[in-house]
Amino acid sequence: MSNQFVQKLSGLAELSPNDVAALEAATARPRRYAARQDLIREGDEPGPMFVVLEGWVCRYKILPTGTRQIVAFLMPGDACDLHIKLLAEMDHSIQTITAARVATISRSEIDALMDNHPNIARAMYIAQLVDEGVMRAWIVSIGRRTSPQRVAHLICELYLRAHNVGMTTGESFDLPISQIILADALGMTAVHINRVLKELRLAGAMAVNRGSVTISNPVRLVQIAGFDENYLHRRLRRLI
Amino acid sequence: MSNQFVQKLSGLAELSPNDVAALEAATARPRRYAARQDLIREGDEPGPMFVVLEGWVCRYKILPTGTRQIVAFLMPGDACDLHIKLLAEMDHSIQTITAARVATISRSEIDALMDNHPNIARAMYIAQLVDEGVMRAWIVSIGRRTSPQRVAHLICELYLRAHNVGMTTGESFDLPISQIILADALGMTAVHINRVLKELRLAGAMAVNRGSVTISNPVRLVQIAGFDENYLHRRLRRLI
DNA sequence: CGAAGGGTTGATCAATTTCAATCGCGGTGG
DNA sequence: CCACCGCGATTGAAATTGATCAACCCTTCG
Numbered sequence: 001m002s003n004q005f006v007q008k009l010s011g012l013a014e015l016s017p018n019d020v021a022a023l024e025a026a027t028a029r030p031r032r033y034a035a036r037q038d039l040i041r042e043g044d045e046p047g048p049m050f051v052v053l054e055g056w057v058c059r060y061k062i063l064p065t066g067t068r069q070i071v072a073f074l075m076p077g078d079a080c081d082l083h084i085k086l087l088a089e090m091d092h093s094i095q096t097i098t099a100a101r102v103a104t105i106s107r108s109e110i111d112a113l114m115d116n117h118p119n120i121a122r123a124m125y126i127a128q129l130v131d132e133g134v135m136r137a138w139i140v141s142i143g144r145r146t147s148p149q150r151v152a153h154l155i156c157e158l159y160l161r162a163h164n165v166g167m168t169t170g171e172s173f174d175l176p177i178s179q180i181i182l183a184d185a186l187g188m189t190a191v192h193i194n195r196v197l198k199e200l201r202l203a204g205a206m207a208v209n210r211g212s213v214t215i216s217n218p219v220r221l222v223q224i225a226g227f228d229e230n231y232l233h234r235r236l237r238r239l240i
Numbered sequence: 241m242s243n244q245f246v247q248k249l250s251g252l253a254e255l256s257p258n259d260v261a262a263l264e265a266a267t268a269r270p271r272r273y274a275a276r277q278d279l280i281r282e283g284d285e286p287g288p289m290f291v292v293l294e295g296w297v298c299r300y301k302i303l304p305t306g307t308r309q310i311v312a313f314l315m316p317g318d319a320c321d322l323h324i325k326l327l328a329e330m331d332h333s334i335q336t337i338t339a340a341r342v343a344t345i346s347r348s349e350i351d352a353l354m355d356n357h358p359n360i361a362r363a364m365y366i367a368q369l370v371d372e373g374v375m376r377a378w379i380v381s382i383g384r385r386t387s388p389q390r391v392a393h394l395i396c397e398l399y400l401r402a403h404n405v406g407m408t409t410g411e412s413f414d415l416p417i418s419q420i421i422l423a424d425a426l427g428m429t430a431v432h433i434n435r436v437l438k439e440l441r442l443a444g445a446m447a448v449n450r451g452s453v454t455i456s457n458p459v460r461l462v463q464i465a466g467f468d469e470n471y472l473h474r475r476l477r478r479l480i
Numbered sequence: 481c482g483a484a485g486g487g488t489t490g491a492t493c494a495a496t497t498t499c500a501a502t503c504g505c506g507g508t509g510g
Numbered sequence: 511c512c513a514c515c516g517c518g519a520t521t522g523a524a525a526t527t528g529a530t531c532a533a534c535c536c537t538t539c540g
Contacts, residue, residue, distance in 0.1 A: 043470070061380050064466040069380040083365040091373040091471035125323040133331040135375045140301045140309040142382045143427025147496080178518060187383025189497055194520060226304040230283070231331035387528075418486065432528055434488060 003027060004077030004165040005051050005103075011164060011234070012130075013123035022117055027051050027103035039094045039102065046084040048104040052076050055100025056176055060184065061092045070185040072135065073097075073158065077165040082110065082124055098176045126233070133231040142187045145226070147196045150186050152225035155206055155213060160232055172214040200224070243267060244317030244405040245291050245343075251404060251474070252370075253363035262357055267291050267343035279334040279342065286324040288344040292316050295340025296416055300424065301332045310425040312375065313337075313398065317405040322350065322364055338416045366473070373471040382427045385466070387436050390426050392465035395446055395453060400472055412454040440464070 006023050009015060015023075030053050033039065039050055042061065050057075057074040071092060074080065080094065085107045096102075105113075114121040137157065141150045155175075162173040179197070183190040201207045205221040207214050215221055246263050249255060255263075270293050273279065279290055282301065290297075297314040311332060314320065320334065325347045336342075345353075354361040377397065381390045395415075402413040419437070423430040441447045445461040447454050455461055 059376070061376065063380065063384055067384050069383045071376040071379045081369070083369060086362065086366045087369055087473050089470065089473075091473065092376055122326065126326050129321070129323060129327055132372065132375070135372070135379065136299070136301065136311040136332055138379050139311045139375065139382060140303065142379060143309045144303055144307050179520095180518070187379075190518085191498080191520085192496055194518095195496095198520085230329065233327050233329075233331065420486075429529055430487085431489090431530080435528095438488085 007165050008077035009123035012126040013119045015119055019117045019120050026105050030101040030103040033096045033100045035096055035098050037096045041093045042090050044090050046087055048106045049110055050080040051103040052078050053101040056097040058097055059092050059094050068184045130233050137231045149225055151196050152221050153227055156225050156227040172212055175213045176211040243293055247405050248317035249363035252366040253359045255359055259357045259360050266345050270341040270343040273336045273340045275336055275338050277336045281333045282330050284330050288346045289350055290320040291343040292318050293341040296337040298337055299332050299334050308424045370473050377471045391436050392461050393467055396465050396467040412452055415453045416451040
């Protein structure tokens with residue numbers, strides 16, 4: 001399958017070869033970014049739609065005190081904000097975590113894609129609904145789960161999302177994310193994340209090494225997390 | 241202005257008298273619900289779109305341990321999930337907090353509204369983007385703000401949203417929400433919410449009495465919250 | 481009148497943050 | 511080639527926040 005964007009959307013709606021070709025054309029000229037580059041900042045006027053083709057990206061907000069909260073991770077195949085152009089300004093920033101290849105699709109291109117390819121429109125709407133479900137799950141995690149549960153839940157989510165676009169190998173996947181970034185995503189301190197990761201490692205549930213995660217005991221990890229994949233609305237219900 | 245739904249959408253796009261009439265017709269036959277009734281539950285098949293016309297409603301999820309996290313408040317004028325029918329099942333539940341009047345609009349009615357009234361479509365898309373911004377702001381609050389900041393921030397948000405649909409009187413507004421519900425929304429315990437409310441009252445920032453909130457010192461409240469209204473994307477930038 | 485559900489308060493406990501120090505690794509300039 | 515630097519990872523100890531446990535009060539409602 002050509003790229004993760006096509007692969008992801010194919011999982012959400014039936015795409016014809018014609019649809020696939022249109023998606024490939026729209027993402028044919030991605031731009032490369034170094035790590036830690038803002039694609040767009042809070043307060044900026046929204047631009048074209050971003051589609052991540054390679055690397056990891058996040059949405060985040062900075063508080064007056066300077067602390068940061070990451071509100072979403074984007075991995076290859078993930079796109080941003082279909083109708084974002086309707087807003088006058090961005091309410092958050094988007095930044096690369098690793099070096100990345102990101103395609104931009106202009107408003108008119110999107111409109112053309114959606115108008116001429118109903119199945120693409122359908123898939124994009126579903127993707128947006130899933131993204132909202134993911135945000136709700138984050139609120140639940142941060143609000144009500146203990147820190148080990150929270151970390152475990154995020155890893156379960158990322159594993160499944162990566163799996164969905166063919167980016168896992170067995171029970172491992174690349175997670176090129178520092179403990180600092182994990183802390184910013186989970187509303188914790190890096191110190192505490194470190195201790196929780198150790199705890200999960202000692203519990204035999206999962207281990208992080210040099211930018212990749214291995215889920216040593218999927219059943220245990222899911223138990224710890226209290227993970228229910230329903231909010232990812234996947235067509236293919238594989239057990240992990 | 242006829243109802244809060246029309247009022248809210250009018251603030252997001254120019255609506256013609258014809259558009260307004262169509263919205264009124266679509267919400268003409270609301271259903272009444274008692275307090276604490278689920279409109280729909282996690283796992284259910286999505287139904288029609290809900291539009292709250294009177295009363296308060298929330299989206300929530302229940303954890304395996306039985307604790308609850310509220311992920312959004314819906315007040316009069318707020319609608320749910322434009323394209324939700326594209327999903328096979330709900331990933332969260334929706335429940336009335338108070339007695340409420342809620343209109344339901346079927347998929348086909350929505351499609352007709354959106355197709356025949358581009359400005360309604362535009363307004364609904366903007367409303368959805370704003371709802372996403374609100375969710376991001378919740379993640380930030382729960383993840384990174386202290387409890388007094390968190391409470392203050394939520395009150396600022398709710399005040400502005402209420403103000404937007406004409407539901408404030410001076411610096412007060414109805415907030416028919418128990419401390420338990422506040423706790424479920426902010427990821428805290430009711431006991432702690434109680435102490436924080438006391439602290440905010442003593443600080444002269446705001447006070448809650450019998451289902452209504454008075455913002456005694458807006459400037460102080462905004463300061464405490466570190467509140468920036470940008471994420472609500474309001475057209476009318478009034479200072480509170 | 482009694483029961484139930486919120487609200488309020490105090491005392492104690494547990495989870496996390498904060499502060500501080502050390503370690504290790506990759507990259508860089510001398 | 512190697513010492514040095516900066517960033518992330520790791521660990522310990524102290525400080526703080528918020529949760530938990532346990533009363534008790536007040537109002538509403540049957």
